[in-house]
Amino acid sequence: xxxxxxxxxxxxxxxxxxxxxxxxxxxxxxxxxxxxxxxxxxxxxxxxxxxxxxxxxxxxxxxxxxxxxxxxxxxxxxxxxxxxxxxxxxxxxxxxxxxxxxxxxxxxxxxxxxxxxxxxxxxxxxxxxxxxxxxxxxxxxxxxxxxxxxxxxxxxxxxxxxxxxxxxxxxxxxxxxxxxxxxxxxxxxxxxxxxxxxxxxxxxxxxxxxxxxxxxxxxxxxxxxxxxxxxxxxxxxxxxxxxxxxxxxxxxxxxxxxxxxxxxxxxxxxxxxxxxxxxxxxxxxxxxxxxxxxxxxxxxxxxxxxxxxxxxxxxxx
Numbered sequence: 001x002x003x004x005x006x007x008x009x010x011x012x013x014x015x016x017x018x019x020x021x022x023x024x025x026x027x028x029x030x031x032x033x034x035x036x037x038x039x040x041x042x043x044x045x046x047x048x049x050x051x052x053x054x055x056x057x058x059x060x061x062x063x064x065x066x067x068x069x070x071x072x073x074x075x076x077x078x079x080x081x082x083x084x085x086x087x088x089x090x091x092x093x094x095x096x097x098x099x100x101x102x103x104x105x106x107x108x109x110x111x112x113x114x115x116x117x118x119x120x121x122x123x124x125x126x127x128x129x130x131x132x133x134x135x136x137x138x139x140x141x142x143x144x145x146x147x148x149x150x151x152x153x154x155x156x157x158x159x160x161x162x163x164x165x166x167x168x169x170x171x172x173x174x175x176x177x178x179x180x181x182x183x184x185x186x187x188x189x190x191x192x193x194x195x196x197x198x199x200x201x202x203x204x205x206x207x208x209x210x211x212x213x214x215x216x217x218x219x220x221x222x223x224x225x226x227x228x229x230x231x232x233x234x235x236x237x238x239x240x241x242x243x244x245x246x247x248x249x250x251x252x253x254x255x256x257x258x259x260x261x262x263x264x265x266x267x268x269x270x271x272x273x274x275x276x277x278x279x280x281x282x283x284x285x286x287x288x289x290x291x292x293x294x295x296x297x298x299x300x301x302x303x304x305x306x307x308x309x310x311x312x313x314x315x316x317x
Contacts, residue, residue, distance in 0.1 A: 025127035025197045027078055028086035029071050031060055032131035032150065039064065045115055054117050058092050066174050073175040074132065074182065081190060086126040095123045118306045121154055125278065125307065127200075128193060129154050134178060142169035145177040149185070151193050155281070155308030156206050161192035204244025204264030207281035209288070210302070210311040211235055211258040217315030220255040226295045232258060238291045239263065242284060285310030 036042055036055035041063075043056040060067055068089065075085055095116075121129075131150040136143055144167050151161035167181030211232075213220060221232040232253055239260055240246050247264040269279040277283075282305055289312055292299050302311025 024083050025193060026084045026086055026125075027128050027130050027193075028088055028091070028124050028126035028154075029074050029078070029130045029132060030057065030088050031055065031067060031071075032133040032148070035133045036060060043116070047115070052115070054115055056116075057088060057120070058096075061089050061092065069173070069175040070132065070134065070178050073179050074130070077179065077182065077186060078130075078190075081186075083190070086124045088124075091120060091124045095120055115304075118304070121307050124154075125280075126154050127197065128152065128160070134174075136174055136177070139169060141171055143171070143174075143177060144169045145174065145181050147178060147181055149182065149189055151189065151196075153196075153206075153308075157308075158206075160196045161189050163189040201267050204247065205267055205279065206308070207263050207265055207284060208309045209239065209248075209260040209263050209281065209285060210309070211260075212302070212311060212313050213256040214313060214315035215256070219315075221253070221258065222255060226297055231297070234295065235288070235292075238288045241291075242287045280307045281305065281310035282307075285312055288312060 031041070033055055036057075037053070039060070041056045041060040042053045043059075044051050044053050046052075071088065075087070079085055129152045131152060132147065133150075134145055134147040136145050146166050147164070149161075149163040150159055152158065153160055163182070163185035165181050165185050167177050170177055170180070172180070211221070219225070219231075221235070222230050224230055227234050235258060236250060239248050242265065244264045244266050247262070248260050249262045251259045251261045253259070263284070265279050265281075265284045267279055268276050269283055270276050271283075282301065285301065285305070289299050289301075292312070292314070297314060299312045299314045302313060305311055
């Protein structure tokens with residue numbers, strides 16, 4: 001009887017865990033960097049003293065109504081196939097009401113500024129950014145469209161799916177041309193997205209985790225004061241504990257820094273209140289932060305952490 005009860009409990013637990021899993025990744029459709037650059041919709045920000053160009057989505061939406069129509073058309077096609085969507089225009093408005101938007105062009109204490117695209121990712125939290133590039137060619141009364149779709153992991157910016165094609169000449173509108181051209185490629189594109197998404201749930205989502213030590217902390221990562229081994233070994237043990245299947249790579253380490261790459265973290269995490277939520281680099285970092293706090297090591301998050309990157313600075317509250 002006990003065995004039957006245990007089997008039922010395991011089955012119910014497995015079903016509940018599966019039920020919490022999204023069936024498909026959340027998508028946000030955005031114009032590509034190439035399209036924004038070609039059409040003059042780029043802005044600059046200070047990246048640790050180096051001027052970097054990033055897309056200006058807000059101005060693109062305000063000044064190019066055709067772009068709005070094209071994105072709405074593809075949004076509709078993805079929705080018909082059951083993909084949950086984040087609306088770029090709506091998220092831009094949400095960001096505009098956030099202090100991060102106003103402060104994004106102001107240098108922080110380290111002499112660098114936030115990237116508006118990174119701030120948008122924090123607000124949108126889509127799994128996949130679906131970038132579109134298109135050009136419309138005119139010949140007489142007919143027009144034809146060339147397009148490229150790119151599926152990018154929002155956490156790593158890695159390209160995971162792509163489709164390129166040319167539409168047949170037509171007198172239709174640009175959104176109609178886009179729909180006709182994309183239709184033949186979309187199912188294969190989505191199939192690749194789903195294969196990638198399934199892999200994330202099986203093997204974990206990839207993030208980068210950084211440890212830095214303040215110069216004035218008075219100690220370094222080789223100290224053995226906080227446990228039965230050097231602090232850097234304890235930190236590596238914490239990363240091992242919280243990664244899916246214990247998969248990660250210690251790319252570099254030294255007296256005052258550690259860099260962990262290819263950290264595969266679970267897609268879902270249960271917080272201290274028992275709530276299940278989508279995992280990200282900062283939530284992963286908070287687990288490490290709590291472990292450090294438990295052994296008497298204070299730390300804070302870095303100023304430019306995003307969905308896929310987390311920095312803990314040791315020596316600060």
